[in-house]
Amino acid sequence: MAANAQSLSEAIVKPRLSRDDWIMRASMIVIGAFLLVAVVLPLYSMMSKSMENKDGAFIGLANFYEYFSTPSLFLSGVNSLWVAALVTVIVLVTAFVYAYALTRTCMPFKWFFRLVAVIPLLAPSLLSGISLVYWFGNQGVAKELLMGESIYGPIGIVIGSAYWVFPHALMIVITALSITDARLYEAAAALRTSAIRTFFTVTLPGCKYGLISAGFVVFILVFTDFGVPKVIGGNFNMLATDIYKQVIGQQNFQMGAVVSVVLLVPAVIAFGVDRLVQKKQVALLSARAVPLEPKPNRRVDMLMLAFCSFVALLILLMIGMAQYAAIIKFWPYNLTLTLHNYNFDLANGGGWDAYFNSVKMATYTAVFGTLIVFFGAYLVEKGRGFNVGRNVFHGFAMLPLAVPGMVLGLSYIFFFNNPSNPFNFIYGTMIILVVSTVAHFYTVSHLTAVTALKQMDAEFESVAASLKTPFYKTFLKVTVPVCLPATMDIFIYLFLNAMTTVSAVVFIYSTDTQLASVAVLNMDDQGELSFAAAMAMMIAYTCAGARLLHLLLTRGVMRSSQAWRQR
Amino acid sequence: MTSNSYLRISNLSKKFGEFEALKNISLDVYESEFVCFLGPSGCGKTTLLRAIAGLDIQTTGRIEQAGKDISALPPSERDFGIVFQSYALFPNLTVERNVAFGLENRGMARAKIRERVTELLDVVGLPDQGRKYPAQLSGGQQQRVALARALATSPGLLLLDEPLSALDARVRARLRLEIKQLQQKLKVTTIMVTHDQEEALTMADRIVVMDHGVIRQVGAPRDIYAAPSSAFVADFIGTMNFLAGRVAGDGVVEVRGTPFRCDTADIPPGEEVTLSIRPEDVILCNGDADVVNGLDTVVRYVEFLGPFCRVGLASDVFEDGEVCADLSSNMMRERTIEQDAPLKVRFPENLVRVFPARS
Ligand SMILES: Nc1ncnc2c1ncn2[C@@H]1O[C@H](COP(=O)(O)OP(=O)(O)O)[C@@H](O)[C@H]1O
Numbered sequence: 025m026a027a028n029a030q031s032l033s034e035a036i037v038k039p040r041l042s043r044d045d046w047i048m049r050a051s052m053i054v055i056g057a058f059l060l061v062a063v064v065l066p067l068y069s070m071m072s073k074s075m076e077n078k079d080g081a082f083i084g085l086a087n088f089y090e091y092f093s094t095p096s097l098f099l100s101g102v103n104s105l106w107v108a109a110l111v112t113v114i115v116l117v118t119a120f121v122y123a124y125a126l127t128r129t130c131m132p133f134k135w136f137f138r139l140v141a142v143i144p145l146l147a148p149s150l151l152s153g154i155s156l157v158y159w160f161g162n163q164g165v166a167k168e169l170l171m172g173e174s175i176y177g178p179i180g181i182v183i184g185s186a187y188w189v190f191p192h193a194l195m196i197v198i199t200a201l202s203i204t205d206a207r208l209y210e211a212a213a214a215l216r217t218s219a220i221r222t223f224f225t226v227t228l229p230g231c232k233y234g235l236i237s238a239g240f241v242v243f244i245l246v247f248t249d250f251g252v253p254k255v256i257g258g259n260f261n262m263l264a265t266d267i268y269k270q271v272i273g274q275q276n277f278q279m280g281a282v283v284s285v286v287l288l289v290p291a292v293i294a295f296g297v298d299r300l301v302q303k304k305q306v307a308l309l310s311a312r313a314v315p316l317e318p319k320p321n322r323r324v325d326m327l328m329l330a331f332c333s334f335v336a337l338l339i340l341l342m343i344g345m346a347q348y349a350a351i352i353k354f355w356p357y358n359l360t361l362t363l364h365n366y367n368f369d370l371a372n373g374g375g376w377d378a379y380f381n382s383v384k385m386a387t388y389t390a391v392f393g394t395l396i397v398f399f400g401a402y403l404v405e406k407g408r409g410f411n412v413g414r415n416v417f418h419g420f421a422m423l424p425l426a427v428p429g430m431v432l433g434l435s436y437i438f439f440f441n442n443p444s445n446p447f448n449f450i451y452g453t454m455i456i457l458v459v460s461t462v463a464h465f466y467t468v469s470h471l472t473a474v475t476a477l478k479q480m481d482a483e484f485e486s487v488a489a490s491l492k493t494p495f496y497k498t499f500l501k502v503t504v505p506v507c508l509p510a511t512m513d514i515f516i517y518l519f520l521n522a523m524t525t526v527s528a529v530v531f532i533y534s535t536d537t538q539l540a541s542v543a544v545l546n547m548d549d550q551g552e553l554s555f556a557a558a559m560a561m562m563i564a565y566t567c568a569g570a571r572l573l574h575l576l577l578t579r580g581v582m583r584s585s586q587a588w589r590q591r
Numbered sequence: 592m593t594s595n596s597y598l599r600i601s602n603l604s605k606k607f608g609e610f611e612a613l614k615n616i617s618l619d620v621y622e623s624e625f626v627c628f629l630g631p632s633g634c635g636k637t638t639l640l641r642a643i644a645g646l647d648i649q650t651t652g653r654i655e656q657a658g659k660d661i662s663a664l665p666p667s668e669r670d671f672g673i674v675f676q677s678y679a680l681f682p683n684l685t686v687e688r689n690v691a692f693g694l695e696n697r698g699m700a701r702a703k704i705r706e707r708v709t710e711l712l713d714v715v716g717l718p719d720q721g722r723k724y725p726a727q728l729s730g731g732q733q734q735r736v737a738l739a740r741a742l743a744t745s746p747g748l749l750l751l752d753e754p755l756s757a758l759d760a761r762v763r764a765r766l767r768l769e770i771k772q773l774q775q776k777l778k779v780t781t782i783m784v785t786h787d788q789e790e791a792l793t794m795a796d797r798i799v800v801m802d803h804g805v806i807r808q809v810g811a812p813r814d815i816y817a818a819p820s821s822a823f824v825a826d827f828i829g830t831m832n833f834l835a836g837r838v839a840g841d842g843v844v845e846v847r848g849t850p851f852r853c854d855t856a857d858i859p860p861g862e863e864v865t866l867s868i869r870p871e872d873v874i875l876c877n878g879d880a881d882v883v884n885g886l887d888t889v890v891r892y893v894e895f896l897g898p899f900c901r902v903g904l905a906s907d908v909f910e911d912g913e914v915c916a917d918l919s920s921n922m923m924r925e926r927t928i929e930q931d932a933p934l935k936v937r938f939p940e941n942l943v944r945v946f947p948a949r950s
């Protein structure tokens with residue numbers, strides 16, 4: 025009875041918020057609002073557009089009905105599916121063997137193969153299309169190899185796509201193969217398990233999740249890519265090129281929106297499944313494992329060397345041809361070397377302005393993106409209470425990965441080009457390009473930051489609070505210095521992607537804010553293939569330079585903080 | 592209200608969703624006292640400590656510190672210093688700057704800060720290590736830095752969450768003593784969480800024994816050891832032999848047909864009970880003379896532990912289990928006690944304790 029009376033009189037304690045709590049919550053709401061405006065609302069307006077007729081009246085699913093009953097449009101969907109599936113299989117097998125050679129064998133020249141493998145990341149996906157034209161096009165050097173088949177179509181798309189998505193898959197598979205526990209192999213050896221059996225019972229299951237994840241990433245990338253099919257696809261239609269044709273070609277925004285939704289659905293599903301798979305992978309990671317030291321095996325090592333050399337050769341031939349095309353006079357009639365093609369101001373597709381705009385845009389994206397992303401991740405990870413807000417924020421931050429660039433770009437037209445939108449003023453400016461690019465690449469950056477923050481002691485903030493130090497002082501004095509390498513990784517990631525992206529920005533650039541990657545596209549459209557090759561190579565030089573700088577700076581930071589980073 | 596109750600916890604409960612981690616906890620901690628929260632892992636010690644710190648505020652209930660209601664205050668508005676099991680030293684700051692961390696934003700002059708840091712590092716016995724980074728120190732040294740940092744701002748309450756559990760046994764024993772001495776010198780009210788009974792017994796003025804989110808017993812180490820209020824406490828603190836039996840009459844408990852004389856308090860006859868005796872209270876009998884609570888046993892094993900031997904005894908009365916007796920090496924010299932030898936022992940009437948049967 026007494027206990028009853030007592031429990032009735034007891035009120036739930038409502039924690040009082042400190043000044044820090046208020047500041048952190050307000051900051052999180054501000055960044056959350058940024059994501060709302062930069063991702064969620066545009067997507068919403070795109071979806072509502074897909075249910076409107078040309079006069080803006082709501083017509084339900086009529087547009088979708090029209091879409092699915094137009095055989096040519098429907099065919100594009102089928103094409104996108106099978107091409108993406110085929111590339112996924114090819115890239116997954118190649119990336120697995122390549123990664124296996126790098127992580128599990130004593131193959132020589134690993135550093136070289138690691139270096140070559142990232143080359144495709146340095147240029148827009150368009151580059152592989154251009155290069156393929158020179159190799160196998162109507163006047164291509166190696167045209168005969170195709171035995172009468174045309175490179176303009178699925179063959180070109182598959183080869184070109186495989187080239188540029190290869191490093192994306194490779195990085196995931198390398199990570200998966202690196203976290204295996206050596207003790208499993210010792211156990212297998214002790215049980216005299218054959219090498220083949222060990223491979224199927226230990227190696228493959230161990231990196232299963234990594235392979236699945238890589239598969240989804242490759243599939244989404246190819247399924248939603250627009251650069252390669254645009255350049256080398258010929259009359260072979262795919263969803264991403266359909267959007268471009270509907271919107272830029274026919275100014276049919278409603279149908280563009282419909283195709284976008286159709287594109288979005290599989291991407292979101294693949295994304296959701298991938299997140300589930302990743303969760304399992306994390307569980308594997310947290311187990312304390314003994315790293316595996318590969319043992320020399322001459323036969324395997326040499327076989328792997330041959331395989332990797334072949335893959336590396338293909339990559340070098342691809343970028344090499346683009347470079348060659350950029351410095352010769354007139355393919356295939358006049359092969360004298362020249363720098364004429366770098367005189368972009370003579371091209372119709374875009375000038376040097378485009379290049380400098382790109383560098384500017386990439387720098388802004390990297391600077392502001394890193395600040396926003398890292399601070400946002402900090403608030404999510406280290407904030408006190410406010411779980412609803414933090415979960416919503418995290419959800420917003422994960423969303424962009426599921427949204428194909430084309431869909432995002434098109435959504436921006438619908439949302440920001442609306443005169444009644446208060447943010448309408450950024451339309452056609454550099455700001456919208458930076459906003460869209462930060463939004464487009466938000467998720468991976470966010471996850472990088474979250475991972476780094478999770479590795480810090482969870483009690484730093486508690487200690488700081490007990491010492492009555494405001495959170496921003498702890499943030500600046502401890503969190504930022506400790507996470508500096510991760511923030512630099514985010515910076516370079518955003519910079520490289522901003523330099524090479526085409527898909528989102530192609531819808532929202534203006535004549536004043538023409539970009540290098542878009543210029544490559546337009547030059548190709550205008551038949552100025554040699555200019556396009558030269559511009560693509562300019563992007564590649566810049567990205568290679570930025571990566572080199574990043575490498576040196578990271579080394580420097582690591583060296584100067586060596587005293588306290590050692591464990 | 593007692594005049595010198597410094598921290599008063601009343602009817603505190605904490606829920607994680609449906610799970611009740613703390614159930615209606617009430618406790619007073621007095622000024623300058625060293626209190627240990629002791630209990631098995633997962634019993635809610637850390638949860639209670641974090642509620643006191645305001646890091647995870649309780650669902651219901653009240654906490655007063657120095658007469659002020661702090662129940663809902665954020666940690667930054669409470670008055671405490673804290674040391675975690677991980678130490679949570681800022682890795683990129685030197686030892687000096689770690690210790691100075693809490694002083695730097697109080698408008699203190701630089702020279703004053705330096706002075707205070709030097710003083711603190713002296714106190715914790717690390718006078719020349721100020722320029723090093725935490726990663727360059729041993730675990731024990733890191734622990735002292737964390738302590739110095741927590742004490743820098745002269746908090747009214749010092750909270751320690753398993754501060755010694757990451758250290759090896761030797762360092763742990765030394766630091767145990769040092770922390771205790773430091774606390775006595777500074778007279779700072781201290782609460783330490785531990786699951787190690789030895790730590791609690793050696794360091795605490797009072798021990799709070801917890802289990803499944805409730806307080807089982809509060810008292811000075813000696814009192815709890817000598818007079819545990821439940822079988823749980825008896826088992827958790829020190830070593831205890833348990834025998835299941837039934838009250839046969841006033842002052843008699845029967846274990847498998849054998850009667851034992853002991854204080855049955857007011858437990859009525861027929862009730863199932865647990866009989867308990869500490870290994871060091873088991874006494875060797877000489878000769879065959881009939882004694883109270885005497886028992887014929889067989890030696891199962893003899894474990895040499897230095898100053899004493901732990902002898903495992905078997906008997907029909909113990910069923911499959913065995914009773915341990917700690918016999919001093921002195922006593923052992925007089926007799927030959929070896930495996931499988933018969934041995935007569937006695938359970939002194941006043942040292943046998945009876946608890947309601949354990950569930
Ligand atoms: N944040 C939390 N969410 C859910 N359950 C928790 C949380 N923190 C602690 N618990 C649970 O509360 C119980 C007490 O935990 P804790 O106070 O950490 O125990 P210990 O006595 O070992 O310090 C445990 O069962 C634990 O699983």
Ligand SMILES: [Mg+2]
Nearest residue numbers: 636637753784
């Ligand atoms: Mg604990």
